[in-house]
Amino acid sequence: MLRLDLSAVDYTILAIYFVVVLGIGFIARLTIKTDLDFFLSGRSLPAWITGLAFIAANLGALEILGQAANGAQYGVAAVHYYWIGAVPAMIFLGIVMMPFYYGAKVRSVPEYLRLRFNEATHAFNAATFAIATVLISGVNLFALALIIHLMLGWSIALAILVAAAIVLVYITLGGLTSAIYNEVLQFFVIVASLLPLTLVALHGVGGVDGLKDRVRNFKPLGDPGLHAWQGLGVGHVTNPLASDWVGIVFGLGFVLSFGYWTTNFAEVQRALSARNMSAARRTPLIGAYPKIFLPFIIILPGLIATVSVKGLGGSDLALQYNTAIPHLIGDYLPEGMLGLAVTGLLAAFMAGVAANVTAFNTVVTYDLIQAYFAKDRDDQFYLRMGRLVTIAGVLISVLTAFIAKGYSNIMNYIQTLFSIFNAPLFATFIIAMFWRRATPWGGFWSLVAGTAAAYGVNRLDAYNVIFHFGSPLSASFWQAIIAFLVDGAVLIVVSAFTQPKRESELKGLVWGLTRDPEEEEHPDPRDKLWWRSPELLGGVALVLLVVLNIIFI
Amino acid sequence: MTDQPHTDLEEAQAVRHANRFDIRRLIGGLFLLYGVILLVLGIVGSSQVKNKAAGVNINLWTGIALILFAVFMIGWALLRPVEPEPPEKRGQGSGRIRRAPA
Numbered sequence: 001m002l003r004l005d006l007s008a009v010d011y012t013i014l015a016i017y018f019v020v021v022l023g024i025g026f027i028a029r030l031t032i033k034t035d036l037d038f039f040l041s042g043r044s045l046p047a048w049i050t051g052l053a054f055i056a057a058n059l060g061a062l063e064i065l066g067q068a069a070n071g072a073q074y075g076v077a078a079v080h081y082y083w084i085g086a087v088p089a090m091i092f093l094g095i096v097m098m099p100f101y102y103g104a105k106v107r108s109v110p111e112y113l114r115l116r117f118n119e120a121t122h123a124f125n126a127a128t129f130a131i132a133t134v135l136i137s138g139v140n141l142f143a144l145a146l147i148i149h150l151m152l153g154w155s156i157a158l159a160i161l162v163a164a165a166i167v168l169v170y171i172t173l174g175g176l177t178s179a180i181y182n183e184v185l186q187f188f189v190i191v192a193s194l195l196p197l198t199l200v201a202l203h204g205v206g207g208v209d210g211l212k213d214r215v216r217n218f219k220p221l222g223d224p225g226l227h228a229w230q231g232l233g234v235g236h237v238t239n240p241l242a243s244d245w246v247g248i249v250f251g252l253g254f255v256l257s258f259g260y261w262t263t264n265f266a267e268v269q270r271a272l273s274a275r276n277m278s279a280a281r282r283t284p285l286i287g288a289y290p291k292i293f294l295p296f297i298i299i300l301p302g303l304i305a306t307v308s309v310k311g312l313g314g315s316d317l318a319l320q321y322n323t324a325i326p327h328l329i330g331d332y333l334p335e336g337m338l339g340l341a342v343t344g345l346l347a348a349f350m351a352g353v354a355a356n357v358t359a360f361n362t363v364v365t366y367d368l369i370q371a372y373f374a375k376d377r378d379d380q381f382y383l384r385m386g387r388l389v390t391i392a393g394v395l396i397s398v399l400t401a402f403i404a405k406g407y408s409n410i411m412n413y414i415q416t417l418f419s420i421f422n423a424p425l426f427a428t429f430i431i432a433m434f435w436r437r438a439t440p441w442g443g444f445w446s447l448v449a450g451t452a453a454a455y456g457v458n459r460l461d462a463y464n465v466i467f468h469f470g471s472p473l474s475a476s477f478w479q480a481i482i483a484f485l486v487d488g489a490v491l492i493v494v495s496a497f498t499q500p501k502r503e504s505e506l507k508g509l510v511w512g513l514t515r516d517p518e519e520e521e522h523p524d525p526r527d528k529l530w531w532r533s534p535e536l537l538g539g540v541a542l543v544l545l546v547v548l549n550i551i552f553i
Numbered sequence: 554m555t556d557q558p559h560t561d562l563e564e565a566q567a568v569r570h571a572n573r574f575d576i577r578r579l580i581g582g583l584f585l586l587y588g589v590i591l592l593v594l595g596i597v598g599s600s601q602v603k604n605k606a607a608g609v610n611i612n613l614w615t616g617i618a619l620i621l622f623a624v625f626m627i628g629w630a631l632l633r634p635v636e637p638e639p640p641e642k643r644g645q646g647s648g649r650i651r652r653a654p655a
């Protein structure tokens with residue numbers, strides 16, 4: 001039975017949290033004087049806050065429930081989503097790409113495209129990003145409502161409206177500062193509830209050895225469920241993910257992951273709000289460390305639930321793999337911890353929605369309204385606009401949440417969105433940053449062609465024409481690879497026939513054409529400390545990754 | 554950026570405000586409250602509450618851990634508070650209140 005029985009103490013813990021969340025919104029409002037304060041926290045935050053917010057923004061309902069579900073369904077191989085599918089891209093963002101973003105003083109990812117290419121590329125990217133973000137935000141909202149419905153028995157419609165109202169209030173008041181503070185708070189609450197839960201659940205199945213024994217004897221997972229890197233040979237795939245190493249390394253590890261972590265503005269925005277270049281570069285690097293260890297409190301409980309929750313993975317809504325963590329909460333947590341765990345899940349889910357809303361309001365205000373409809377107005381106009389767009393964004397998310405309600409498999413829906421919108425974008429970015437000959441129109445047509453290719457492959461696969469990928473997961477990897485290749489090819493071919501920008505216009509935007517170093521604003525002598533070196537932080541994270549992959553091979 | 558602090562008095566006020574709104578204090582305060590609630594439940598709870606988590610008194614142990622974490626956060630905020638911006642850099646936009654080092 002998934003329905004949880006919350007006591008008065010549990011509801012008190014939940015209520016305290018929401019009082020604090022709304023309180024942060026009201027206090028943060030006092031710090032907001034200009035539009036830059038609202039959209040980028042006045043570029044004043046230290047790296048540890050933006051670093052935690054960087055991963056917490058992604059730690060929404062889909063991430064926690066979806067990755068625990070992957071752990072339950074595919075076993076240890078699900079760690080690829082973290083160790084291959086996230087951390088390398090985060091390190092790359094901090095070390096290689098952030099100097100271009102932060103150094104160019106852009107306020108959003110589309111704005112970089114405007115400086116590097118032209119207005120057509122900028123408008124196309126801003127519009128597709130706004131649409132994708134609001135759809136994803138709706139999916140997050142629906143996933144949140146579904147889990148409230150299953151755990152607490154509220155109706156789905158009521159849960160959607162209550163959650164949307166809370167997010168609306170704290171973002172409209174406090175802007176990105178509110179969102180980031182809540183993301184950091186949420187991160188600690190979720191760790192404080194999932195870590196003890198994992199430890200007692202592991203104890204409950206007989207410790208690490210007990211878990212291994214039970215997984216080995218568990219059908220259909222068996223021994224392959226305990227390994228990350230076995231049975232991945234091209235042509236004879238026997239691992240639970242049903243994907244070979246080419247799909248995992250290039251599809252998930254390169255195209256999908258780099259596309260998401262390095263160009264998705266909901267992530268990059270956290271780094272852009274850091275107080276100087278050094279803090280911006282360290283944002284994804286500091287985030288990489290907790291990200292490396294998240295599988296131990298998300299995927300591991302999923303795997304434990306597989307062997308300890310009877311019938312998990314069945315067709316009943318309350319027995320889907322997505323409910324792995326809620327089941328463990330119900331089985332193991334007494335009043336008190338129960339309230340903390342429910343609070344952590346709801347907080348994380350709302351932060352996931354809020355992350356999308358804050359990215360949406362920034363891109364719509366700066367990249368659509370300011371760029372094309374209302375140029376040269378004063379700060380207060382854009383600040384007011386930002387608040388109005390926030391309200392509109394939340395209302396549209398509520399509508400798209402009701403659309404998502406109609407889909408039976410929301411994870412496939414979201415993977416489709418990501419591979420259509422993010423995968424081609426990464427090809428354009430990586431070539432734009434390293435090849436100064438890439439032309440403005442090359443940028444535009446590559447994005448159009450890449451997006452169209454991803455959508456085309458997705459439709460062909462959906463109707464079973466030509467392609468056959470094994471599993472929906474494997475399909476999304478290959479869809480991303482094809483979109484990436486088409487995008488890159490179009491960029492190179494169109495660039496060969498069109499006029500490039502002058503080198504003087506590309507200073508600070510491409511590799512090898514840097515700005516003058518003294519132009520860096522607000523350097524802090526303490527950033528020279530050896531333990532604040534981005535290269536060192538990134539290098540140590542990479543070594544950790546290799547060691548962990550060898551342990552779980 | 555007309556509303557940036559320009560005088561020492563305004564700067565001091567901005568710093569006091571930033572310290573009150575320091576996220577380390579917010580996290581510390583919230584976790585202290587949660588830690589105490591869990592600790593009390595871990596001590597006075599029924600044996601069903603104490604044993605539900607595979608025989609582990611999870612409220613007690615988590616409560617202690619949360620209180621220690623709260624002490625760490627509040628201690629960090631008190632030892633390294635938000636500092637005022639040096640006068641020569643004041644009002645330059647980003648980083649106008651330099652938060653305590655990470």
